[in-house]
Amino acid sequence: MNSGTERNTEEKILKAARQVFTEKGMAGARMQEIADKAGINKAMLHYYFRSKEKLFDRVFKEAFGLFWPRVDQYLQTTTDLKTLLKAIVTSYIDVLIDQPFLPIFILNELHRNPDHLKRLFFETGVDPTQLLEIIKGEMAAGNIVEMDPRELLVNILSLSLFPFAARPLVSRILWDNDQESYVAFLKERKNTVYEFIVRAVFVSSAC
Amino acid sequence: MNSGTERNTEEKILKAARQVFTEKGMAGARMQEIADKAGINKAMLHYYFRSKEKLFDRVFKEAFGLFWPRVDQYLQTTTDLKTLLKAIVTSYIDVLIDQPFLPIFILNELHRNPDHLKRLFFETGVDPTQLLEIIKGEMAAGNIVEMDPRELLVNILSLSLFPFAARPLVSRILWDNDQESYVAFLKERKNTVYEFIVRAVFVSSAC
DNA sequence: GTCTATAAAAGGATAGAC
DNA sequence: GTCTATCCTTTTATAGAC
Known part of the structure; x- marks a missing residue:
């Protein structure tokens, strides 16, 4: 199995990604900044979401729902x-x-x-x-x-x-x-x- | 002196830069695309405006005046x-x-x-x-x-x-x-x- | 003034150890 | 699941010939 923190980490990444993407936009956002804000490293972002674009899409769709x-x-x-x-x-x-x-x-x-x-x-x-x-x-x-x-x-x-x-x-x-x-x-x-x-x-x- | 085309070139660069910056934003804009649209090469952009940021500032200020x-x-x-x-x-x-x-x-x-x-x-x-x-x-x-x-x-x-x-x-x-x-x-x-x-x-x- | 070539840095993505 | 190290591409910026 796993260490049991994956939901927690995923949520930390999403929280950081929301912040960075909404402030800087897709083009201006940096994966490094998201990693730093989430308190992990870049490799983890790709482990959970494969690519910057996929992570962005997740954040964007959610935001549009609110909007x-x-x-x-x-x-x-x-x-x-x-x-x-x-x-x-x-x-x-x-x-x-x-x-x-x-x-x-x-x-x-x-x-x-x-x-x-x-x-x-x-x-x-x-x-x-x-x-x-x-x-x-x-x-x-x-x-x-x-x-x-x-x-x-x-x-x-x-x-x-x-x-x-x-x-x-x-x-x-x-x-x-x-x-x-x-x-x-x-x-x-x-x-x-x-x-x-x-x-x-x-x-x-x-x- | 010079070959007499510098005003012309500067204006071509500015026209292309306006287009690309307003469509893509500072972070999304690419100097290569501006050069292509202006029909020159990247080196010329730096010759006329030193840096991407300086070129952007020029375009932005002008746009704000219209706005x-x-x-x-x-x-x-x-x-x-x-x-x-x-x-x-x-x-x-x-x-x-x-x-x-x-x-x-x-x-x-x-x-x-x-x-x-x-x-x-x-x-x-x-x-x-x-x-x-x-x-x-x-x-x-x-x-x-x-x-x-x-x-x-x-x-x-x-x-x-x-x-x-x-x-x-x-x-x-x-x-x-x-x-x-x-x-x-x-x-x-x-x-x-x-x-x-x-x-x-x-x-x-x-x- | 204008070009080609290249340096230098940044940034996304992956390999592999633990 | 998580980390470090590294690859590879993109992109800004400069050097130097013409």
Whole structure:
């Protein structure tokens, strides 16, 4: 048999790999750095994962799962668009405050190698149609303004994700590099983004 | 003297370097590929720019200049917030349709090496205060809803830039990988983003 | 200024002992 | 399973002829 530490070592490698790959990207990451962070040597990385690419794929697929919102879950509970909107925005911001490198990492790697998407498509079952149908329904009922439903979805993603992707730029220029208050700003966005979108698309009944 | 082609060669190198660096990033770019694209050999790259890093810095700084909106220009012409908003969104989308790799490139490199910003700060004179003051003014006058002025600026940037940064993801999942109609969508955003923001922040006087 | 050839270093991967 | 030592390829950078 074995010494019984293999799960432990594998987990240590994955933890280190997540850190290094998400910070440096595939091209910038070094196997040596991953080994050092995991407290082992390079040979072990290959013993467990055969190649840099295979290790990367494992990390990337996992990250993508976190990144694409699991809207399906919320759809079990409710079909009210405002409630869904609040849930999506909140869940995104909560995840990304813990994993700030996720957006740039995912977007960057998809940029360099769009074929990743083909594989991920089948494996993670991404499907926005249900959400788009709900949006269409609200539109037909006259509750929200006329627009391409996909456009609304893109705007939700934009407002939720961009401030994380652009964090080094925005936090320095607009928040004077004060990370604490920038995180506070990001947390407040659970409400402010929600309200911003509601004002932009829901037809006011106050008149 | 020299053979008189040096400006020409330098420009050929820069053109190739722009292409390769913005597509692959600093870590993924190869000097060989830049040389091939420029139709010369590697030795020439070092003759003109000494090192990969120096060549990269030159390209990056130039790209950042394009990326950060030159709001100052518009501020000469008008101080009306709606007009400014329309001008900013339009100019962004026009630039990025020509240079689709710009957002990911800039955001990615700032992520990996935030110190670039320190240098760029002094050299490009980025200063959003004037625009923020205008927003505050409109708020005090009761024309737009109460919010952190920086938040509005972040939302403008988010809605303008994100669909470019996330293009491989969004165009595949929501536009079925039809690049032509995705570009059409991006162009329409000169209007739709503007209208979206106006509905979200300007206090309606229709009641 | 431009080229060929080559140095020098880095980085991914493997062999083989324990 | 884990380590050390080493191979082999890639890649940046320079020397030197023209």
